[in-house]
Amino acid sequence: MLEVVTPEREVVRESVAEVQLPGLSGYFGILPGHTPLLTELGIGPLIYRKGAENAFIAVMGGFAEVLPERVTVLAAAAERSEEIDAARARADLAEAEKKLAASSADPNTDWDAVLKSVASARARLEAASHGAPIANRET
Amino acid sequence: MPTQLDIKRRIRSVKNTQQITRAMKFVAAARLRRAQERAFAARPYARAISRLVRSAALRVPGSAHALLRQREEKRILLLTVSGERGLCGAFNANVIRRTLEFLREHSAQNPAIIVLGRKIRDAMRKQRWKIVAEHVDVTARPEPARVAEITKEVTALYEREEVDSVYIVFNEFKSVLAQNLKLEKLLPIEPDPTTTIEEAQARSKETAVDYLFEQPPAELFGRLLPRYLQVQIFRALAESAAAEHAARMTAMDSATNNARELIDQLTLYMNKVRQAAITKEIIEVVSGAASAT
Numbered sequence: 001m002l003e004v005v006t007p008e009r010e011v012v013r014e015s016v017a018e019v020q021l022p023g024l025s026g027y028f029g030i031l032p033g034h035t036p037l038l039t040e041l042g043i044g045p046l047i048y049r050k051g052a053e054n055a056f057i058a059v060m061g062g063f064a065e066v067l068p069e070r071v072t073v074l075a076a077a078a079e080r081s082e083e084i085d086a087a088r089a090r091a092d093l094a095e096a097e098k099k100l101a102a103s104s105a106d107p108n109t110d111w112d113a114v115l116k117s118v119a120s121a122r123a124r125l126e127a128a129s130h131g132a133p134i135a136n137r138e139t
Numbered sequence: 140m141p142t143q144l145d146i147k148r149r150i151r152s153v154k155n156t157q158q159i160t161r162a163m164k165f166v167a168a169a170r171l172r173r174a175q176e177r178a179f180a181a182r183p184y185a186r187a188i189s190r191l192v193r194s195a196a197l198r199v200p201g202s203a204h205a206l207l208r209q210r211e212e213k214r215i216l217l218l219t220v221s222g223e224r225g226l227c228g229a230f231n232a233n234v235i236r237r238t239l240e241f242l243r244e245h246s247a248q249n250p251a252i253i254v255l256g257r258k259i260r261d262a263m264r265k266q267r268w269k270i271v272a273e274h275v276d277v278t279a280r281p282e283p284a285r286v287a288e289i290t291k292e293v294t295a296l297y298e299r300e301e302v303d304s305v306y307i308v309f310n311e312f313k314s315v316l317a318q319n320l321k322l323e324k325l326l327p328i329e330p331d332p333t334t335t336i337e338e339a340q341a342r343s344k345e346t347a348v349d350y351l352f353e354q355p356p357a358e359l360f361g362r363l364l365p366r367y368l369q370v371q372i373f374r375a376l377a378e379s380a381a382a383e384h385a386a387r388m389t390a391m392d393s394a395t396n397n398a399r400e401l402i403d404q405l406t407l408y409m410n411k412v413r414q415a416a417i418t419k420e421i422i423e424v425v426s427g428a429a430s431a432t
Contacts, residue, residue, distance in 0.1 A: 003187060007370065010183040023353050038195055039353035040362065063363055065191045074188050 002048055004057060004073040011057060011078045018049040019071050021064055022123075030066050037066040043119040045081075045127040046073065056081040058127035060120050077120075081127045093121035143416070146409040150402055157398035163226065164391035171315070171384035174280075178312050178374075178381040185374040192367045195360075196328045198350045204360035205298045206368070209327045215250045216271070216293065216302040217241060218325070218372070220309035220379045221259035223279050227387035230310060231258040233320050237308050241322065242268050251302065253292065255376065271296065278383070281376035283369075290369040297326050307372070312381035316389060319382075325371055328364070 002019055004011040019030045022044030030037075041064050046057045062075035096118040103114050196207055219238045221231045238259065242250050251269040254260040256278045263270055272292055277285050296302045305326040311319040352359065 005184045005187045007181065007184045007373075009180050025353060035351055036198060037351040037353070038191075038356075038359065040359055063188075063191065063359075063366075065194065067194070072187050072191055074184065074191065 001070040002073070003070070004046070004059070004075060004078055006062075006075050006078050008077075011075070011080060012048075014050065016048045016050045020047040021071075021073070022046060022059060023064075030071055033068050034066050036068070037064075039064050039066075041073065041075070043116065044123045046078075056127040058084060058120070058123040060123065079124065079127070084124050084127060086125065089121060089125040093118070093125050096121045140412070143409055143413055146405055146412060150405045150409070153398050153401050153405065157395055157402070160391045160394040160398060164388055164395060167227075167384045167388035167391060171381065171388055174377070174381040174384050175312060177281075178377040181370075181374045181377045185370050188367050188370050192328050192364065195350070195363075199356060199360075204357060204364055206294065206326060206364040207328055207360070210300070210303040212248055212303050214302045215245050215248045216296060216305045217250055217252045218289075218293070218305065218307040218375075219252055219254055219259050219263075220278060220307070220375055221254075221256035221262075222379070222383040222386075223257045223276060225258065226390060227383055228390035230318065230383055230386035230390075231262075233318070234259055234308065234310060235262045237320055237322070238263070239266070241306070241308060242266075248303075253289070255289070256379075278376055278379055281373055281380065283373065286369055286373045286376065289372055290365055293326070293368060293372075294365055307375050309375040309379045310382035310386075311378045312385060315385045318386055321375075321378075323371070323375075325368060328367070 001014075002016045003013045017032075020027055021030065021039075022042045024040045024042045027044075041059055041062045043060050044058075046059045048055055048057075058079045058081070059073065059075045060077040062073060062078075064074070065072045096114070100114050100118050199207070217238065219234060221234045225231065235258070238252070242252070249269075251271045252263060253272045253274070254263050254270060255274045257275045260270075260273050260275055272289075274285065274289060277289075293305055297305060304324065306322060306324050308320070308322045311321045313319040350356075
């Protein structure tokens with residue numbers, strides 16, 4: 001059972017076969033019967049498999065609890081791949097990267113915010129473009 | 140006996156009142172829709188995070204984080220949520236009554252309160268209980284920034300061990316016609332909220348297995364638990380906002396109906412008075428004519 005909720009809404013609640021989570025220190029895959037685990041999530045696409053199909057959700061940080069029969073993801077924000085406009089995500093990423101390049105000259109940059117905007121734009125784009133068949137991720 | 144003119148004036152005044160109550164009803168209805176959406180949207184996350192922290196509390200020792208630490212309940216903090224304005228039936232009165240009840244029940248534990256909303260603040264200022272903080276204009280439309288501020292206050296009090304447990308009382312939105320007055324325990328986080336049989340069964344299988352942690356637990360809980368608290372307070376405020384609009388809508392609806400009934404009665408009375416006057420005049424004319432012949 002995978003459950004993804006954000007403060008605004010419930011994004012997913014369904015029975016799935018496998019979940020890959022963007023943990024703070026790297027991706028990890030979860031299969032049913034996993035030992036209990038509690039972790040903070042980074043920004044990135046969450047991938048879950050249901051039958052033969054993969055689905056993608058862009059997750060913007062949060063927490064995840066893994067229990068043998070259930071994965072609960074409390075995301076700060078999350079979007080399913082079919083809700084993401086890939087063209088816009090690409091444009092956002094380009095803009096965020098430009099801002100990142102520009103701010104390296106500026107000593108009082110809010111690095112956290114800039115890096116976060118790059119990461120979340122990338123997460124959205126990745127989720128959107130892999131929303132189709134299976135992925136070869138480049139990160 | 141009032142003259143026709145007197146009654147007419149009263150009717151006009153009741154009509155004015157009716158117009159106002161009707162307008163307030165429509166305003167409340169419009170606001171209710173949005174507030175209700177917000178309250179409903181806040182529920183799944185609040186439920187999930189609450190389940191998560193409780194399941195976590197089951198698996199880690201209370202020493203993992205200050206907010207998990209159980210202490211003897213020597214001092215209690217109560218958060219109490221009312222509306223900002225009146226004219227919403229018993230909505231505010233219910234909260235005030237429940238708050239006072241709670242304080243009296245726990246008077247041995249030296250209760251202190253944080254008031255959220257103008258109505259409860261005004262009511263509590265007249266009382267002898269200790270108010271630690273007052274927040275007004277937070278309940279109409281809860282804002283994450285204000286809620287974060289409240290959360291910080293509560294966390295600080297708890298971590299400094301100035302209070303040993305924290306409760307919240309608020310109106311939960313049940314339906315447009317009914318509010319559900321709720322009292323919930325926020326802190327310490329208790330490892331047992333088994334609500335459904337299904338969950339209880341699931342739990343018996345899951346229990347007692349320790350967590351794997353990706354990060355140091357202290358760090359993780361340091362971020363997770365304040366978030367939990369914030370979400371719960373936010374949810375209480377969102378529920379209360381929706382419940383308040385619902386209560387106001389119902390109250391104004393019945394006020395409008397009462398006004399209509401009153402107008403009907405007054406109109407009937409006015410017609411009777413007019414008829415009586417006409418009858419009286421006819422009698423006068425007839426008896427005048429009779430005496431003339």
